[in-house]
Structure formats: structure tokens, C-alpha cells
Amino acid sequence: MSLLIIKRSRSRSFLLWQTHRTKTRTILSSYNSPSDTDCSDSVSSTSGLSSVFTRSFKTTSFGSQSGKISYLNQKFGNLAYSKSSFVSTARPLSSEAVTVAATCDALTVERIIANQWPILDENESDWKSHAAAIAQSIQVIKRRLQWKKLMVKLKVLSAELNKPDLWDDPNHAGKISREHGSLTGKMKGVMTFERELLEHIDMLKLAKEENDSELESETLKALIDMRRVSKEKELEALLSAENDPCSCYIEVQAGAGGTESNDWAEMVMEMYKTWAQRRKFSVTVVDEMPGEIAGIKRATIKVNGEYAYGYAKAEVGVHRLVRISPFDSGKRRHTSFAAVAVIPILGDGSTRVQINDSDLRIERFRSGGAGGQHANTTDSAVRIIHIPTGITATCQNERSQHMNKASAMAVLQSRLDQLEMARQTAMNAQHTQSLTEISWGNQIRTYVLHPYRMVKDLRTNYEVSDPDSVLEGDLDGFILSFLSSSLDKSDEEH
Structure with missing residues (x-):
């Protein structure tokens, strides 16, 4: 004893x-x-x-x-x-x-x-x-x-x-x-x-x-x-869904509107970079296509960290900006759009789709951007097309073609996995907000800089009167409001 x-x-x-x-x-x-x-x-x-x-x-x-x-x-x-x-x-x-x-x-x-x-x-x-x-x-x-x-x-x-x-x-x-x-x-x-x-x-x-x-x-x-x-x-x-603990890719695509929308897309991407850094996530630029005059046509970043996808999935949809255009000499008010997609990185052991080499078409080209060592001098950028689905993944930010190919393959795998998840969701008639199809009619949030100042989420009616803080990465209020309301709706349905 x-x-x-x-x-x-x-x-x-x-x-x-x-x-x-x-x-x-x-x-x-x-x-x-x-x-x-x-x-x-x-x-x-x-x-x-x-x-x-x-x-x-x-x-x-x-x-x-x-x-x-x-x-x-x-x-x-x-x-x-x-x-x-x-x-x-x-x-x-x-x-x-x-x-x-x-x-x-x-x-x-x-x-x-x-x-x-x-x-x-x-x-x-x-x-x-x-x-x-x-x-x-x-x-x-x-x-x-x-x-x-x-x-x-x-x-x-x-x-x-x-x-x-x-x-x-x-x-x-x-x-x-x-x-x-x-x-x-x-x-x-x-x-x-x-x-x-x-x-x-x-x-x-x-x-x-x-x-x-x-x-x-x-x-x-x-x-x-x-x-x-x-x-x-x-x-x-x-954040109790299956893929919530995963890291993720965040993609931003400029809408119609030329330079205005390109500039807005860049603002949105910077907003997510700052938000991720605030949450102590690591951020890596995977792909970026600059606009002709300013901003970006599209860009993809990789956000590494626990529950990165669980938080970021709240941002899927179309973001609308209303402001006096800095590119309009007449100082008129313009409306711009940018679409945001969030894709979970499931990891090697959890991928749902097997990719066959025969289903891929790989294109190599010279990197765009401001130049520098190796940039614009070798065909190091890689674009991979998945022929059966037409899904494309591009990477041009790494130093070597081999590294760009590996990054592009990772993005392609995640996109195909997401497509498979969406297909299974549709078959089961269980539509989830995190996999909502991106379309220009699917506006989730409006950012108004003129004639008044406000950011409002159209899904939850959550709003703040300081758009500058939001554009500087203060998104947690919107994200938590959306996650809470989604859970409440799920409880009501069941």
C-alpha cells in the first residue's frame, strides 16, 4: 500500500x-x-x-x-x-x-x-x-x-x-x-x-x-x-467541420471593370495577407497575374496554419467596393467587384482525387513581373491543365521550374479535391456555404468608401463604420459572425 x-x-x-x-x-x-x-x-x-x-x-x-x-x-x-x-x-x-x-x-x-x-x-x-x-x-x-x-x-x-x-x-x-x-x-x-x-x-x-x-x-x-x-x-x-483544421489557398479574381477591379482585387488580397499575419499564419504567394496599369487580375496565396481554412471559408464569395475612383479624372463614383475562393489543403493522406499523368498538359513560359535574377530570362513558370475537367493551376513565383511545378501540382490537387467535395455535396443535397459556387450575383459583403463609410456583410447584417480597419485585416468580427450564424441555421434545420 x-x-x-x-x-x-x-x-x-x-x-x-x-x-x-x-x-x-x-x-x-x-x-x-x-x-x-x-x-x-x-x-x-x-x-x-x-x-x-x-x-x-x-x-x-x-x-x-x-x-x-x-x-x-x-x-x-x-x-x-x-x-x-x-x-x-x-x-x-x-x-x-x-x-x-x-x-x-x-x-x-x-x-x-x-x-x-x-x-x-x-x-x-x-x-x-x-x-x-x-x-x-x-x-x-x-x-x-x-x-x-x-x-x-x-x-x-x-x-x-x-x-x-x-x-x-x-x-x-x-x-x-x-x-x-x-x-x-x-x-x-x-x-x-x-x-x-x-x-x-x-x-x-x-x-x-x-x-x-x-x-x-x-x-x-x-x-x-x-x-x-x-x-x-x-x-x-x-470550427468542427472535417476540413476546418487544414491550411488553405486563398484565390482572388478581379471582376469586370478593368483597372478599377484590378486595383480592388489587389486591395482584397492585401487584406487577407494582413489578416493571416495577424493570426500568426504563414503566407506564401503561389501565383499572381498583374493588371496592365495597376492591381492584379488574379492571385493565389497559400496560408499555412491550424484552422486557416476553418476561418477563411467564411470569405468565399463576391466582394463589392463603392468609392470615388482614383483612376477617374472626373472623380466619379465607381463600383468594383472581386471574387474570393478558399480551398482546403487536405494533405497527402486525405486527397480524394487521383491524378493521372496522362490527364495533364504542362505548359512552361517565362515569368512575368518586375524582373530580377532568373525572372523573364528562363521558362521557369509552369501552367498545368487537367484535361478531363479543364481546371488550371499556375505558379511562377519560385526560382526554379521544378519548384513551380510542385507548387502548381499542389494547387491543382486541392482544386480537384474541392471539385469532388462539391460533387458529393450536390449528390447528397447538402449544400454548404464553404463550397458555394462563385458568381457575380453572389455578393457577400459591400465596402462603401463614398458617400458614407461602412462595411456590411449581406449574409449576417454584421457591419462596421471603419472600413480602413477592415481593409487592414481586421476581419475576425465578420468571420465569427458568419460562423455563428451558419451554426445556428444548421441547428434550426436539424
Whole structure:
């Protein structure tokens, strides 16, 4: 039997022990309520207290067992320790049943919400307010993830993984395994966050009972940090579609209107470059065709980063600009259009379309642009045409023909994958906004610089009166508004 006794100056102690092949029990010498019996008999409840010492203090980094003991000695005083005492009590995630996390007095996230504790500002020191805000966020996250459907889906995938002939088809097995891992990760993330909230509540109650102001302050700060993180997790839950975690290509095409539209297309592309950099995504120019006088006729950038596609898919459609033209000597008002397409980069293991060399026509030509070493001197630019579909991909921004060809092939693969996804979507009669066909009648947003100043999204009616900030990459408000409204519509339809 392994023994861990933590003694404090006020003669209060925790006694945690584990017997061979039996579940961990927790006895609190300071708790005498009837609910303590339930708490000690519940694996999920004991995990809340037994892991408090190793997980509650987010400001402390535990790199090893000795690090944990050093911190506990400093925080709690005299300590008798046996290495085998630190045994995880967390039950492995099961698709058959998921234990409801609770505090030692049986408080759950559902009960916190039912209590209707008032939610105050973050700078208030009312722990119930912070706990209520976090519990509300957990409820929103579960709704966005369609929690019950997610559990059913996980059960089905688990059954698939247990089939003895699964790996007879490696491609299918890989897809099932990836999807199972993704759903398991989402579920574990929410359950861990929920359990962490309840652990902090347990610790806070203990600190108040022992009149430990330092511990109470630290735990309250941890709750406030959790409240801020919960908003980020709400956002992540919006991005739960299959391809949302992918990187992506963003393509901008100038509409009819010559120099006006070319200039607008360049403004739109710069807007996305700045937005991507703000979100710490890496941006690479894949292809760019300049206009005769100003701007661009079309351009493609590669945006690398987690959930780049999930965010950027909100921008698919036609963007309309109204302004006094800088290219019109009569200073008349002009309307310009630019179309935006967003294509997920699925990765080598997830591509849906196999490309045969016999279906390709590869053309080589000299790069355009301002010139420089190698530019305009060799046939390094590459254009690849997929003959069966007529889809074209071009790259001229790399230094060598080989690199340009590889980049163009990657773009072509993504476009063909997107085409296949659209075909399957049409067959299933499940049209998604992220795959909406681009057409000049499909305006999603209007940018007005004259006679008044405003940017308005026509899908959600979200608008701002500072177009300069939007053109400088401040797009998150529009993106989050669209993602939220899309999810709400999906919930109504189901």
C-alpha cells in the first residue's frame, strides 16, 4: 500500500491511498458531510481532488515527480511521499459511457447553470460569477459540437476500429482512425476543461474553509484565466467541420471593370495577407497575374496554419467596393467587384482525387513581373491543365521550374479535391456555404468608401463604420459572425 500524507499547520490533512488493483479512494479529514461518502466512492470525483495538486496551479510547471514534491513541500509543509502514490485516477475515455464530473459536494456543470448564478465582469472577485460564465461556455461548446451526436459517432467508429478486417483496406482504415482520433481529442478536451473547473471549485472551498487567503487568491486567478480561455474554446468549437483544421489557398479574381477591379482585387488580397499575419499564419504567394496599369487580375496565396481554412471559408464569395475612383479624372463614383475562393489543403493522406499523368498538359513560359535574377530570362513558370475537367493551376513565383511545378501540382490537387467535395455535396443535397459556387450575383459583403463609410456583410447584417480597419485585416468580427450564424441555421434545420 502506497501512502501520501500532506500535513498542514492547521492540523488538516489529505490522505490518499491506492491498494493493488482497486480504485483510488480519497478521505478528507476536514469534510464530514454525507456527500463525502459518495465522493470517495466515485472514480470521477476522486480524480477531482487527487489531481488538484498536479493540475490546479497553472502558474507552476511540473516537469518531473521531484518538481511536484518540491512545490508541494513549499506550499503545504511537511510531506511524506512514496513515488507510487502519484497514480492517475482518470478513467480512459470510453464511447460506451462517459462519467459525469462533479465536485465533492456533487456540484456539476449542469447544476451550476441551473443555479443561475449572476455573471459579473471579469474584474469582480465573485468566484460563483466566474464559475457560471465558464459553465455557460462549456454548455455552448457542447451544443456547437453536437455532443450527443458526437458520442454516437464515436461509438460507431470504435466498433469499426475493432473489426478484424479493417486494415484490409488501408485507405479506409486510415480515414476511420483519423476521424476517431479527432473526435476523441475533442471530447477529451471538453471533459478535461469541465473537470478542471470543478477541481478549482473544490480547491477554492477548501481554501475558504482553512482561511488560506493565498491559496484562495491563486485559485480565483485560475478561474479568471479559465473564463478567458473558455471564450477561445467557444470559438474553436465553431470550427468542427472535417476540413476546418487544414491550411488553405486563398484565390482572388478581379471582376469586370478593368483597372478599377484590378486595383480592388489587389486591395482584397492585401487584406487577407494582413489578416493571416495577424493570426500568426504563414503566407506564401503561389501565383499572381498583374493588371496592365495597376492591381492584379488574379492571385493565389497559400496560408499555412491550424484552422486557416476553418476561418477563411467564411470569405468565399463576391466582394463589392463603392468609392470615388482614383483612376477617374472626373472623380466619379465607381463600383468594383472581386471574387474570393478558399480551398482546403487536405494533405497527402486525405486527397480524394487521383491524378493521372496522362490527364495533364504542362505548359512552361517565362515569368512575368518586375524582373530580377532568373525572372523573364528562363521558362521557369509552369501552367498545368487537367484535361478531363479543364481546371488550371499556375505558379511562377519560385526560382526554379521544378519548384513551380510542385507548387502548381499542389494547387491543382486541392482544386480537384474541392471539385469532388462539391460533387458529393450536390449528390447528397447538402449544400454548404464553404463550397458555394462563385458568381457575380453572389455578393457577400459591400465596402462603401463614398458617400458614407461602412462595411456590411449581406449574409449576417454584421457591419462596421471603419472600413480602413477592415481593409487592414481586421476581419475576425465578420468571420465569427458568419460562423455563428451558419451554426445556428444548421441547428434550426436539424
